[in-house]
Amino acid sequence: MSARGGGGVGVGSSEVMAWLIPGVAVLNIIVFGVLWLGGTLGFAVTGNGWHPPPFSGGVYRRLLTGEVAAVWPGISPSVVYTTAVLLLAVAVSLIVLIVLKVAGRVSAKSSGLAGRREMAGLMPEQAAARARDLRPSLKGVRELAPDDIGNLLGDLDPDGPELRSSFEDVELDLMAPRAGKSTGIAIPRLLRARGAVLLTSNKSDVFTVTRQERAKVGRVWTFDPQGIAHSPREMWWDMLAGCDTIEGSRRLAGHFVSSVNDDSAKKDFWISAAQNTLTALFLAACRGGRSVSDLLAWLADPADRTPIDILRDVGMAPMAEQLQGTVRGAVETRDGIYETARQCAACLLDPEIVAWVSPDPLLPEFIPSQHVIGRDTLYLLSKDGGGSAAGVIAGLADMTLRAGVVAAERMGGRLDPPMTAVLDEAANVCRISDLPDLYSHLGSRGINVVTLLQSYRQGARVWGDAGMDALWSAATIKLLGAGLDDADFVDKVSRLVGQRDVKTPSWSSSRDGRSRSVSYRQEPILPPDKIRALPKGTAILLATGIRPALIRLRPWYKEPNSAVISKAAKEEVDGITRRAAAAWTGDTAR
Structure with a gap:
């Protein structure tokens, strides 16, 4: 037993020595290379020209013992060693960046989620080609602006490029409150829209951030019958x-x-x-x-x-x-x-x-058929719950969408530029009963509809299980964000994302030595608990014909022009506060 044990130790020592000897040799070559190149660069920087010494053991020995003057006459040893250290730091930094980038790609590939190759159809190059096919007005333009080629969805996680949907995609987004629906989806979509815009909401946050920016490109119509933004009545709709x-x-x-x-x-x-x-x-x-x-x-x-x-x-x-x-x-x-x-x-x-x-002869009339062919913006604001104007809001939204379809037919099939319709709180203030049936039809007409819901169950409560299933199926782009707590739905999403093969290595020892074997097992790519615990600002992207991917949303306040928009939003909030105070004072006086 002892003999076999001793033999085992000997074998282990020989294995270590087999790796130690070339390792020491490679380390010496790296150290010598850094000193040799650093000294040569230092000698050249001090005005002595490029004079690399021989790459020999004698030179290496002099550099290690500090005999720098024997290699590069007249140069201070501190210059050589400082340059070598800086060169080493740069080399290490580059190596770390490369390793992290490669590791990130390998990790994304092994995670089972879509990577750059699978997402090529949503990346700028192919999105631009698709935009030229869908929008005749772009065919003569040599270089397209980013927002002309598609709707920004976000950046591919972890370090991927930005992804854009096409102008014929229709979108369904499910996220809990305060998970980024307004800051990462609704507001950026309005700020980047190229054509007419329609927004429904029961809050004033999107209105305050986007109103002044939208006023720069077209007329702003604010339909606020219940005083969400305390906007004075400056329009009417028949x-x-x-x-x-x-x-x-x-x-x-x-x-x-x-x-x-x-x-x-x-x-x-x-x-x-x-x-x-x-x-x-x-x-x-x-x-x-x-x-x-x-x-x-x-x-x-x-x-x-x-x-x-x-x-x-x-x-x-x-x-x-x-x-x-x-x-x-x-x-x-x-x-x-x-x-x-x-x-x-x-x-x-x-x-x-x-x-x-x-009708009001003193105010302009909002005409949906004229709105959809321009770059104007329509804000439809209403409270939810009892006494809300949800029926009126839904009626005006539906009439505007149908006017867009008619205008698209007159243009040859699609609106150009496309119309953007963001139906925020669609289950509360914009209950269009046949929205699931309209979805795919609207996309083919150049009307980009984005429906924002807090959960799948919320939609089922409005359109029924069959209607919500139809809406889910018709949406070509689906974003699932943080805070989804419906266990059945989250489990369904986990199954849709799929499973991956996980490699498990194992080692065994015998008289002949050690052997390694590999076994495979399947596990969910995204288990339900990970879907529920998605960080705020991230979302699962389900695009038709593409494997699921994880993306990072692009909140408006992280964009380069956010300072100007923030200033304008503060002015809007101050205005709402003043109007609200005036209205409260008037009510109190009465």
Whole structure:
């Protein structure tokens, strides 16, 4: 036993010596090379010219013993050794940077997530080629500005290039509150937009940061019926203008119904009947040239035959008969239908809201068909919860999007420049019931829609499970950020990201020596706990036809021009504060 043990020690010592001898030799060569090159550079820098000595053992011995003058006459030893140290520091720094870069790429590749090669289609070079195909106005431009080639998504983690989606992509972003939806997505998207812009929100943060910048490129329309930004009313929109057809009336009625119905996929008798009634009344008001006030009067008095007579006079007899059938039905049924309709349109009882959707000869009218072909900006601000103007907001957003589709058809298929629609808080203030069905169609028309939700479940509560699945499938770009706490959804995402092979080495010893073997096992690329714990400012990118990747968002306040934007945002906040104080003082006085 002892003999075998001693033999083992001997074998180990010989193995160490086999590596030690060449290691010492290489170390001496490196030290000599640094001293030789450092001394030569120092000699040249001091004005003596380039005179490298022989690369020999004798020179190396003199440099180690300090006999520098024998190698380079007239030079101080401190110059040689200082130059050598500086040269060594530079070399080490370069080596460390190279090692870190290579290690980062190897780590990204071994992580199972997409790297540069897989993301080539979203990188600037290919994105520029795609932009020229989608936008005829760019074909004669030699060098494209970065924002002309696509929408900025972020930078590929850990050190990759910036990634941009195309102008026909539509996007769905799921992130918890304060995870970077506004600072990293909504605000940059508005600041970088090349065409018309539409924003919906229940807060003033995006408005305050972007308003002055957007005013530099076009007119700013602020639709703020509930005083989110305390903006004075400087516009009006004819809410009934798009109700001249049954389709337009039904869509507007659907927006009011969706604002009070948590799941548009599940409509009971009262909700469906209320939508039919509102459709008829909207159609009658539009065709009869009546106002929103007349509409409210008809809702308050089911016995009023005016809308029925109007529909008959304009040749809409079937719709008139249907409305008359509702009015002549059982009193309990009729009153239930009308009461449900009143609840759906309750926000119109607020005169402040009605003023924004009624003609005003002293103010300019917002016309969606003109907005979508320019570079103007429309801010749609509304509170969520009871009494909100969500139905009105959704109606105006929907009409603007449909106007964009019509304009795109007239341009040959796509808007150029593309329109940007950021539907922030889409589940609260902009419940467009058929948004999942519109998604892919809007992208093909050059309308870049970005829907921002706090969770997958929030969307399912509005559009139903089937509707949210359709929205998820139709979105060609999906960003999943920090704070996703839905266990089922996070587990689903983990499965979508996939698994990777993990190599596990093992060692075994025998009489013949040591041997190494490798086994493989599979594990999730991103386990659910890592998805839930994503750092703020990062997101999982799911792009159609590309492996999942991890990206770092680009917040607006980290961009080069952030100081100017911050100053403008502070001015906007100060203005909101003053207007809010004035409004509060006026209310108190009354």
